[in-house]
Amino acid sequence: TKIAGVMGWPISHSLSPRLHGYWIDKYGLDADYRAWPVKPEELGGTFSQLKENCAAEGGVFRGTNLTIPLKETAFDVVDILDPSAKRIGAVNTVVVGEDGRLTGRNTDGIGFIDSLAEHVNTDVLRGGTAVLLGAGGAARAIAVALTDLGMAKIIICNRSTSRAETLAGHVGTHAEAALWETRNNHLLDADILVNCTSLGMTGQPPLEISLDLLKKSAIVSDIVYVPLETDLLKAAKSRGNIAVDGLGMLLHQAKAGFEAWFGVTPEVDTALRRHVLD
Ligand code: SKM
Incomplete structure (x- = not known):
C-alpha cells in the first residue's frame, strides 16, 4: 500500500x-x-x-x-x-x-492557474494588472504564478503594509505594495482581483470592498471556499464579472x-x- x-x-x-x-x-x-x-x-x-x-x-x-x-x-x-x-x-x-x-x-500557484483556466483563457491576462488582497503564503504563490503568466503589474494591498512591501520585494519590480485603505481605488486598473486573505470565510470578519470602479471584463477570484460563493463573488457575479471560487x-x-x-x-x-x- x-x-x-x-x-x-x-x-x-x-x-x-x-x-x-x-x-x-x-x-x-x-x-x-x-x-x-x-x-x-x-x-x-x-x-x-x-x-x-x-x-x-x-x-x-x-x-x-x-x-x-x-x-x-x-x-x-x-x-x-x-x-x-x-x-x-x-x-x-x-x-x-x-x-x-x-x-x-x-503546487499552490499552478493550482490557482489551472482553476482560473477552467473559466477563462489565461492569455488575456498577459501584460495586465492584478490586485491581490493579502500578503501571506497564498498571496505569495499567486503573485509568482501571475508573474509567470506575464502580468505586467501586481498591486498588493494588505492590512499590514510592511508585509505587503516584503512580498512585493520578493516578487519583483513589477510588484508594488499599497495601503489597505486604497484597495477600492486600485480596482480601476485591475484585470484580475484576488482575495488571498481569510476575510469573508465563515467565522471570519467580512471582506469590506466596493467593486464600483472595477471593469466589467475583470476577473474576480477568491481563495476562500467556505462558503463556496462568498459575498465578494456574489457581488462580482451580480455586476457581470467572471467569478472564480476557491475550491478549484x-x-x-x-x-x-x-x-x-x-x-x-x-x-x-x-x-x-x-x-x-x-
Ligand atoms: O496547499 C494546500 C495543501 O496541499 C492542502 C490543503 C488542505 O488540505 O486544506 C490546503 C492548501 O494549503
Whole structure:
C-alpha cells in the first residue's frame, strides 16, 4: 500500500482526505491518504517516523501535503527543493524518492492557474494588472504564478503594509505594495482581483470592498471556499464579472502530488467537486 496524507495543525478541517480518497477509489489503487496533526517543531522527526511506521504495517510512505502552519518549516526540512518551492519560499507537497530523500514542491500557484483556466483563457491576462488582497503564503504563490503568466503589474494591498512591501520585494519590480485603505481605488486598473486573505470565510470578519470602479471584463477570484460563493463573488457575479471560487485551487493543487505518489494523473471534474462538498 502506498501511503500519503496531509499534515497541518490543526488538520481535522482539511478536505484533502476526501478528495484524494475519491481519486484512490475512482482509479482502484492500492493506496491510502491520511490526515496527520503535526506541530512545526515535530515535522522533521515525523518524516523519519512515518517511513518506519508505514514499513512496519507493510506499506510505503510516499509523501505528504502540508498546510498551515507547516509550509515554511517544510521548506527548511526537506533534502531537495524544486524550482516552484524555491521561488515561492514554501513547500506544500513532499515526495519521498527511491533513495528515501524528500523533495519539496509548491503546487499552490499552478493550482490557482489551472482553476482560473477552467473559466477563462489565461492569455488575456498577459501584460495586465492584478490586485491581490493579502500578503501571506497564498498571496505569495499567486503573485509568482501571475508573474509567470506575464502580468505586467501586481498591486498588493494588505492590512499590514510592511508585509505587503516584503512580498512585493520578493516578487519583483513589477510588484508594488499599497495601503489597505486604497484597495477600492486600485480596482480601476485591475484585470484580475484576488482575495488571498481569510476575510469573508465563515467565522471570519467580512471582506469590506466596493467593486464600483472595477471593469466589467475583470476577473474576480477568491481563495476562500467556505462558503463556496462568498459575498465578494456574489457581488462580482451580480455586476457581470467572471467569478472564480476557491475550491478549484484546492482541487487542482492536489493533482501533482497524487500523480507523484501514486502514479496516476487524476482528473478534476464536477463529480469530484460534488463529492468533496457533500
Ligand atoms: O496547499 C494546500 C495543501 O496541499 C492542502 C490543503 C488542505 O488540505 O486544506 C490546503 C492548501 O494549503
